[in-house]
Structure formats: structure tokens, C-alpha cells
Amino acid sequence: MVAPGQTPGYLQVQPTPTARVNECFLNVQEQVEAEGGQMLCGWQIWEWPNVLVEAEFHAVWFSLDGRLVDVTPKQEGEGRILFVGDPSLAYAGLAKDNVRLAIRDDLLIRHFIRVSEEIVKVMNRGERAGTYGYVSIPAHEIEPLMDARSLLGRSIAEGRREKSPCLCGSGGRYKYCHGRDFPW
Structure with a gap:
């Protein structure tokens, strides 16, 4: 892989x-x-x-x-x-996104992976791509993604699945509640 x-x-x-x-x-x-x-x-x-x-x-x-x-x-x-x-890799001062592979097919896991990928894209957008160490990112760009990953991570850690009640407490299934918020 x-x-x-x-x-x-x-x-x-x-x-x-x-x-x-x-x-x-x-x-x-x-x-x-x-x-x-x-x-x-x-x-x-x-x-x-x-x-x-x-x-x-x-x-x-x-x-x-x-x-x-x-x-x-x-x-x-x-x-x-x-x-x-990996002999094909060398460090050139730029971040490289992690490679993630779901072990089971579940919407929560797929969304967790996609949000993680989006966070890396935001952190490396434009001139930030060449920045090493601390990167300053406007809150409106990163906070919604970090909140989403946190919600997904907690849901997965609790053993919830796409048809489980959403962690937000609405009573609806994740798939039809916060699962709809994701464009993927």
C-alpha cells in the first residue's frame, strides 16, 4: 500500500x-x-x-x-x-498527508478520514505549504473541521456506527443527522 x-x-x-x-x-x-x-x-x-x-x-x-x-x-x-x-521518499521541508485505510466500511469512519484529509489541506493551503513548525490558521477555516473530527472520533470511540443515534443528542441516526452535513 x-x-x-x-x-x-x-x-x-x-x-x-x-x-x-x-x-x-x-x-x-x-x-x-x-x-x-x-x-x-x-x-x-x-x-x-x-x-x-x-x-x-x-x-x-x-x-x-x-x-x-x-x-x-x-x-x-x-x-x-x-x-x-520507503526509498522513494525524501524530506523536502513540506508536510505529507497520512495515508488512512478504514478497517470496516462505515460512514462515520469514512467521514473521519475525509475530515482528517481536509484538515491537512487547510493547514497546507497557499503560503502555509512551505511553513515549518507552528502554522497560524484563521479560526473560521480550521475550527469547524476540528470540531467535526472530534465529534466523529468520540462517536467511533464509543462504538457508534452510521445507524446509531448521533452523538449530538438529537435522537436521529448519525447518517440522517450530522452525517448529512458532510459533502462527501
């Missing part, structure tokens, strides 16, 4: 003392400058059980002795990640 012909494997997460969460490219660049080796780009694979699999553009350190190490700390403190290298 994301790296044809490549084999995924688990890597240890061994953050460097100065490494920052969500800054894998900068962290690996600093590690290469300090210890040698090189950056290997690929995909960090996450699973939301029974919901979706998500591949996140990611970089790890390829040490001089041939080890692959994730030097970037994780928000939830994970000690290892599933990673697949």
Missing part, C-alpha cells in the same frame, strides 16, 4: 535528550550531525483497532553500525513503533 516491496518492522524508540515530539525530521537531522549515519524516510504505522490503519510520513536514524532507531519521543510514551522504509 504505502511502500511496495518493503517489509515493515518494529523499531525501538530511543529519544535523544533534545528531541521533540512530532519533529522527527529535525530530530534525525540533529542526530546525523552529532553521530553520523543518515536519515531514512518512510512510514510509521498506527492502528486504531477495528477502525482504521494510518501510515504517517516519518523519519528514523540509520546509524553508522546499521541500526534503525526512532529518535523521536512519542506523545503516549510508546517504546517501539512499526515502521516501513
Whole structure:
């Protein structure tokens, strides 16, 4: 799917003392400058059980002795990640959207994936596309999408499906309530 012909494997997460969460490219660049080796780009694979699999553009350190190490700390403190290298990728300072695949066919999951894709598009629209780190986005552009993703995420986490009562409390099924709000 994301790296044809490549084999995924688990890597240890061994953050460097100065490494920052969500800054894998900068962290690996600093590690290469300090210890040698090189950056290997690929995909960090996450699973939301029974919901979706998500591949996140990611970089790890390829040490001089041939080890692959994730030097970037994780928000939830994970000690290892599933990673697949992708020789066709290189970091060029621009964001790359995650690849998401629904595990089951459900309107809530499809909408969650589409809203996630729209958030990335808004964050990388126009001159923001070349911005690294903090990106300022007008509230009217991003807040409705973030609210929608939050509603969808909570609904999915609670085990709701497209025919379940909508989380908004209207009593109607999601499919005919907030499910209609999405143009997809």
C-alpha cells in the first residue's frame, strides 16, 4: 500500500535528550550531525483497532553500525513503533498527508478520514505549504473541521456506527443527522 516491496518492522524508540515530539525530521537531522549515519524516510504505522490503519510520513536514524532507531519521543510514551522504509521518499521541508485505510466500511469512519484529509489541506493551503513548525490558521477555516473530527472520533470511540443515534443528542441516526452535513 504505502511502500511496495518493503517489509515493515518494529523499531525501538530511543529519544535523544533534545528531541521533540512530532519533529522527527529535525530530530534525525540533529542526530546525523552529532553521530553520523543518515536519515531514512518512510512510514510509521498506527492502528486504531477495528477502525482504521494510518501510515504517517516519518523519519528514523540509520546509524553508522546499521541500526534503525526512532529518535523521536512519542506523545503516549510508546517504546517501539512499526515502521516501513520507503526509498522513494525524501524530506523536502513540506508536510505529507497520512495515508488512512478504514478497517470496516462505515460512514462515520469514512467521514473521519475525509475530515482528517481536509484538515491537512487547510493547514497546507497557499503560503502555509512551505511553513515549518507552528502554522497560524484563521479560526473560521480550521475550527469547524476540528470540531467535526472530534465529534466523529468520540462517536467511533464509543462504538457508534452510521445507524446509531448521533452523538449530538438529537435522537436521529448519525447518517440522517450530522452525517448529512458532510459533502462527501
